[in-house]
Amino acid sequence: MSSAMRPFQSTISIDEARRLIDEAVRPIERVERVTLLEARGRVLAGPAVAGVDVPPFSRAAMDGYAVVAADLAGASVEAPVRLTCIERVFTGQMPTRAVTRGTCSEVATGAPMPEGADAVVMVEETGLSGDEVRFLAAARAGQNIGRRGQDIQAGQVAVAPGAELNASRIGALAALGLTAVDVYARPRVAILATGNEIVSPGAALEPGQLYDVNSFTLATVVAEQGCTPLVVRAAADTIEDLTAAIEGCPAHDVLVTSGGTSVGARDLVLDVLKARGTVLFHGIAVKPGKPTAFGRLGQALVFGMPGYPTSCLSNAYILLAPALRKMAHIADPGRPAIRLPLASRVVSTAGRHQFYSVRIAGGKAMPAFKASGDITSMSQADGYIEIDSETEVVEAGTLVDVKFF
């Protein structure tokens, strides 16, 4: 009996792996049109140029009275100035009369300014007796007026290409009267579990079988990066079935497999990459997650993740997620790390970059790692720290950067 096990020849560093991935990844060029209510988190593909002034007319910025400021020179509580109110202008209504010396018009916040008026006096600085308004303070020309085009001028770029659309940017697009905008398409990520032992949740387990975990953790990470996960059926451990499963994937920019990248006889993802595509690397000096492959198959980039749920997911966080964000044009690196003291000493493997789960308790980061295969070492933790390959021991009390799951 001859073994087909193939030990690793060598591994590359995490930095080298990150560099090779970054070199291979290109931001998606495809564009699609979405309505403003669907635009949250999307990235604008072209400039949003204003076709109108915002606001489209000069308007009162306060509830009060539109006046000629010069009329109120010297007005005070002791010596109020009286003006005759000639009109009430509400929002959504055009004034019908011009304000001239000695007169004023009542204006609601947002109402168009009457012609002739050059200031608004807020209602709190006035008194009323019949049609006469008493003004208790002087006014400055231009006060309490929102000038036409003050916010955005017609012809200006209101939101620049590459902007991630959040509430205020979507608001700016709405202010222009737009109903839909062009955004970059979400990268499409096919997710393929491999392994004879893998069964989809819901089915009954036969002896020796396990439920598929990786398709679900990967799909979640993919969606978190603004990409579309396409979970396909698990492939059995034959070249034929794996090839058929890959060929059956819907159109995709990235293929992420789990399992089948280690040194066992049936680790076939690497064989498929070698035969039909390009291997850019295989084996990284990280823990967990060493047996990870990266390459190209047709137009798609391929991440061959280890089968162990935590190894697969930790590499999804540290390698796949940054690549997907770049493809999706998302500059924002996601949740920033929180710096906390480590609650107890961690011993790391020299020469391997380590991903280590932590729980936050009492303002400290408590090591929470159990074993590579244990999903609970992550699901019962709050986040993770990374320990570089040069570091063998991180003492209790050391400040560490925690990234949340």
Next chain:
Amino acid sequence: MSSAMRPFQSTISIDEARRLIDEAVRPIERVERVTLLEARGRVLAGPAVAGVDVPPFSRAAMDGYAVVAADLAGASVEAPVRLTCIERVFTGQMPTRAVTRGTCSEVATGAPMPEGADAVVMVEETGLSGDEVRFLAAARAGQNIGRRGQDIQAGQVAVAPGAELNASRIGALAALGLTAVDVYARPRVAILATGNEIVSPGAALEPGQLYDVNSFTLATVVAEQGCTPLVVRAAADTIEDLTAAIEGCPAHDVLVTSGGTSVGARDLVLDVLKARGTVLFHGIAVKPGKPTAFGRLGQALVFGMPGYPTSCLSNAYILLAPALRKMAHIADPGRPAIRLPLASRVVSTAGRHQFYSVRIAGGKAMPAFKASGDITSMSQADGYIEIDSETEVVEAGTLVDVKFF
């Protein structure tokens, strides 16, 4: 002509407003079932109890050989121990032969352990000649084995109620064989712009009209808090139309209006709240955003936001978002604040809690506020700081907490 303007009698502090809102808000009790691929960001409504052990069988944690550890006592590179390999066990396959003294079975990572074996030796510590395997190191009983139930034991709570479902927790649910789980329903938030001047984007603007911005910014903030925005038509400034618009809203837990809460004659949201519901407060000492109302109408909480886009959106961030997260059972406060030095001096209004837009440049927070009505004062900024009502001046260089939009 008699004015119907109604100046504010008084305002309450932001802390009092937050307290009144928190007192009124109840987490949603409704539950719905979602598939694991839809579960990201949802909150588990009941315990996920394991019906199976995870892993469901003891398995090899490494590619290598299953052995009786006692056989390898004293094995070394100089004095290898030789065992006869009796079987190759792949993942997804049950061993057919027990390992006895003098024998071993080749096992792939994840393959079920053969009976009799009590350790796995990794392939890197072995050599092969025919059916004989040379072991170059001693083994410890139990090494490189993932024991049945080591990750999760049948009967255990694998994911606790109230957990926000992220990748690893969804992975833990998949490991149990679950396909769907009960999560709290998303709070339903009806969004209603008011004002005769408000026109939906896409339509042509008549003189004096403006495009609806607030429905879009509010819908985005609502969706960011894990809630469902229900944008309904804008209501005109009549009690009749506003009442009809509210009655026409789909079933909702919260109603957010914009406009119609200030002191103008046509500020009708407050009138509707007074006549048909309860006003819990009206007027907050915040800038911008003073004319904000909060109350109850039937079963729904009502946030009456100011009509100005920035006032509306700033209050959505500081008042509405925390309330919605509580309703949605989300404990996570969202993006943490980043502490940065202020690039230039900010003068704040004494007695009013101030919301101030900032842009991040060169590691500093640059004040970016323009005017209450200007959406670009937020859309061209990165985030905001809050300045408490006691503070009148924040000097350049002061460390401020920036929250990102």
